[in-house]
Amino acid sequence: MAEVVAVAAESLAGSRARAARTVLNQVVLPGEELLLPEQEDAEGPGGGGERPLRLNAGARSRVRVVCGPGLRRCGDRLLVTKCGRLRHKEPGSGSGGGVYWVDSQQKRYVPVKGDHVIGIVTAKSGDIFKVDVGGSEPASLSYLAFEGATKRNRPNVQVGDLIYGQFVVANKDMEPEMVCIDSCGRANGMGVIGHDGLLFKVTLGLIRKLLAPDCEIIQEVGKLYPLEIVFGMNGRIWVKAKTIQQTLILANILEACEHMTTDQRKQIFSRLAES
Amino acid sequence: MEGTMHADAKIRAETGTESGPRGPGCSLRHFACEQNLLSRPDGSASFMQGVAEKSREQLIRNTCEAVVLGALHPRTSITVVLQVISDAGSLLACCLNAACMALVDAGVPMRALFCGVTCTLGADGTLVLDPTAKQEKEARAVLTFALDSVEQKLLMSTTKGLYSDAELQQCLAAAQAASQHVFRFYRESLQRRYSKS
Numbered sequence: 001m002a003e004v005v006a007v008a009a010e011s012l013a014g015s016r017a018r019a020a021r022t023v024l025n026q027v028v029l030p031g032e033e034l035l036l037p038e039q040e041d042a043e044g045p046g047g048g049g050e051r052p053l054r055l056n057a058g059a060r061s062r063v064r065v066v067c068g069p070g071l072r073r074c075g076d077r078l079l080v081t082k083c084g085r086l087r088h089k090e091p092g093s094g095s096g097g098g099v100y101w102v103d104s105q106q107k108r109y110v111p112v113k114g115d116h117v118i119g120i121v122t123a124k125s126g127d128i129f130k131v132d133v134g135g136s137e138p139a140s141l142s143y144l145a146f147e148g149a150t151k152r153n154r155p156n157v158q159v160g161d162l163i164y165g166q167f168v169v170a171n172k173d174m175e176p177e178m179v180c181i182d183s184c185g186r187a188n189g190m191g192v193i194g195h196d197g198l199l200f201k202v203t204l205g206l207i208r209k210l211l212a213p214d215c216e217i218i219q220e221v222g223k224l225y226p227l228e229i230v231f232g233m234n235g236r237i238w239v240k241a242k243t244i245q246q247t248l249i250l251a252n253i254l255e256a257c258e259h260m261t262t263d264q265r266k267q268i269f270s271r272l273a274e275s
Numbered sequence: 276m277e278g279t280m281h282a283d284a285k286i287r288a289e290t291g292t293e294s295g296p297r298g299p300g301c302s303l304r305h306f307a308c309e310q311n312l313l314s315r316p317d318g319s320a321s322f323m324q325g326v327a328e329k330s331r332e333q334l335i336r337n338t339c340e341a342v343v344l345g346a347l348h349p350r351t352s353i354t355v356v357l358q359v360i361s362d363a364g365s366l367l368a369c370c371l372n373a374a375c376m377a378l379v380d381a382g383v384p385m386r387a388l389f390c391g392v393t394c395t396l397g398a399d400g401t402l403v404l405d406p407t408a409k410q411e412k413e414a415r416a417v418l419t420f421a422l423d424s425v426e427q428k429l430l431m432s433t434t435k436g437l438y439s440d441a442e443l444q445q446c447l448a449a450a451q452a453a454s455q456h457v458f459r460f461y462r463e464s465l466q467r468r469y470s471k472s
Contacts, residue, residue, distance in 0.1 A: 027466045030379065031387035031425045070384075072344075081344060081384035083465050105469070106382025110348075136351040172349055259471075 017077055020086065020100060028086050028102060034071075034078040036063055036097065063097040070102025082106075105205040109134040109234035111170035116190070118199065118232030119163045119178065131163055134201075134234040137175055141165060145179035147187035155192070162193040162238060164230055193230060197240030198247050204235050206258045217257055220269050221250060319356055331367055335374055338391075338421045338431045344384040353383060364408040365393040367419045367433065372457065379465070388424035390457040392450040393417065396438050402446060404453050418443070420450045424458050427451040 017033035028034075067073055070082035080086075084104030091098045109117075111133060119131035122138055130138040141163065146155040157163070169177040180190040210218055211231055221227070225246045230238040237254060241247045249272065257265060313319040339355060355374050359366065371391030378385060395406040395414035403410055411417050416436025423430050429447065438446075 027462075027469045029388060029424070029462060029465065030385040031423070072384075079386065081386065082382055083379045083469075085469060104382055106380075108382055136348065172347055 020078065020088070023086050024088050025085055027084065028080045029083050030081050032080045033074065034080065034086075034100075036065055036076075036078070065097040066099040068099050068101025070104055071100060103205070103208075105203055107201075107203050107235060109204060111135045111139065111167055111176040112233075113167050113170040115170070115233040116164065116166045116231075117178070117234040118193070118230060118236040118238055119165065119234075120199075121157060121159050121161045121163060124157075124159055129157060129163075131165075131178060133176065133178070133232075134236065135176060139167070139170075139176040139178045141178050141180070145181055146191060147181050147185065157192055162199060164190050164193055164232065164238075166190065193238055194228075194240065197228065197238050198251050199236055199238045200251050200255065201235050202237060202255055203258060204233070206254075207231055207233060207235055207237070210254075210257075216262075217254075217265070220265075221253065224269065224272060225250065313354060316356070319354070331370065334367065334421075334431055334433055335370055338371060338389055339374060339378065341430050342385045342387050342389050342423060343378065344386055347384050353378075362408065364406050364411050365391075365419075367391060368393040368405070371421050376461070376464075379461075386425075388458060388461060389421050389430055390424070390454050390461070391419060391421050392453045392457070393419045394446045394450055394453075396436070396442055396446070400442065402442075402449055404449055416442075418446050418450075420447060422451060422454040424454075424461075427454055 017035050019037060020034040021037050023032075023034065065078075067078060070080065070084060071078045072081050073079070078100065080102060082102050082104045084102040087101055087103050089099045111117075117133050119133040119139060119141075121129050121141075122132045123130040127143055129141040129143065131141050133139050143149060143154055143157070144151075145165075146157075149155050163178075163180065165178040165180040166182075167176055167178050169175075180187060180192075182188045182190075209215065218229075221229075225241045227239060227241045227246075227250060229240075229250075232238075237251075239247055239250050239254070241250055253268065253272075256268075260268070335355070335357070339353075343353065345353075355377060357370050357373055359370075368391030371389065375389050379388070392404065393406060393411075394402055394404045395410055395418070396402060396416040397413075398415050403414070406414065406417070414436065416434060416438040418432065418434040418436075418438070420429060421431035422428065432447075434443075
């Protein structure tokens with residue numbers, strides 16, 4: 001959940017509150033307060049690097065910072081609510097102070113709008129499927145939210161099927177709703193996942209690591225066996241290879257990746273590639 | 276949220292009738308036990324003994340409710356399951372510490388960490404922090420405090436025994452100093468956990 005925050009930066013750090021910049025990539029605990037850096041004064045409206053005259057000399061420059069998961073706005077500071085490493089991403093287009101968030105390791109998923117997840121259909125009632133996504137309540141999925149579905153042409157979804165979809169409504173006050181089409185009406189890989197294969201659960205941090213742009217693990221796994229794999233942001237992975245044994249080996253490797261170092265992983269992959 | 280793994284069984288204790296467990300000569304209060312009441316964890320159980328108002332569960336629950344940001348999870352129940360592996364004194368403080376670590380591990384949003392500290396007053400007024408079971412039994416008064424990590428404010432206190440007002444303040448101050456050690460330990464163990472990844 002991200003709040004766009006306009007904060008007045010402070011140059012003095014309180015006895016307990018530390019500047020966010022000094023704590024980057026370190027472990028932060030719930031209850032800590034963070035101060036935001038003061039923005040460098042950009043060139044004035046006249047150009048040429050002139051400083052604009054301020055009518056109220058006491059006002060500080062304001063930084064627009066996006067407050068990501070694990071942080072809450074508390075007055076003009078950020079309050080840490082989860083334990084993890086503090087991360088920061090520079091703003092792409094130069095305006096604003098970027099995004100701050102806490103990288104925490106947890107197993108429990110909380111639905112977020114726009115996330116792609118794997119769900120299990122638990123009930124079919126009238127026009128809606130109830131899908132278990134690992135949150136505190138099941139998400140609802142309308143039967144019309146599939147590619148090419150009309151009132152006469154219903155999709156073939158049974159109780160117990162696996163669904164890959166994304167959330168269109170996901171906040172703390174309402175029941176989450178998901179769909180299997182994107183905004184243009186195309187499936188784009190979403191929908192019912194095939195019947196074979198294996199679904200297993202991992203921590204959310206591992207999913208984010210595997211979905212990072214240059215993840216070595218996925219490249220190495222791809223070289224081992226031909227496989228189909230689906231990652232759900234709710235900690236679920238579905239994997240399918242040619243034989244059951246290969247599927248189980250892949251599932252075990254992915255689950256163990258969490259605790260292995262890079263060297264151990266390379267060892268295991270080389271041993272598997274030989275056999 | 277799971278504390279530890281339990282065996283999975285479906286047994287229901289008989290609910291008491293008029294001539295139930297409290298028969299003549301039996302001094303045990305009414306029991307109620309329910310197992311497998313949560314579908315998510317590997318196992319879970321709820322055990323209620325008597326209807327004591329200030330039971331340990333209520334104390335821990337009140338402390339957790341004070342720090343957890345429940346407004347972010349409406350219509351959701353957060354269950355903390357604590358299993359006593361061994362009781363070597365200061366049980367309530369140990370339970371509070373375990374509950375705090377479990378909530379942090381589960382990623383529940385909190386506004387601060389909390390810890391429990393027990394202290395006892397001997398017959399001659401000596402103050403002992405984190406007493407053993409033997410020291411607790413021989414003490415004149417046993418006081419347990421739950422303190423938060425931001426300003427060491429008092430979240431919960433439960434006391435048993437005879438003590439004066441000045442002694443209470445003295446115990447509270449000692450507990451606040453001791454809580455710094457606990458929070459330092461939390462920080463070190465969490466840093467160790469995150470350094471592995």
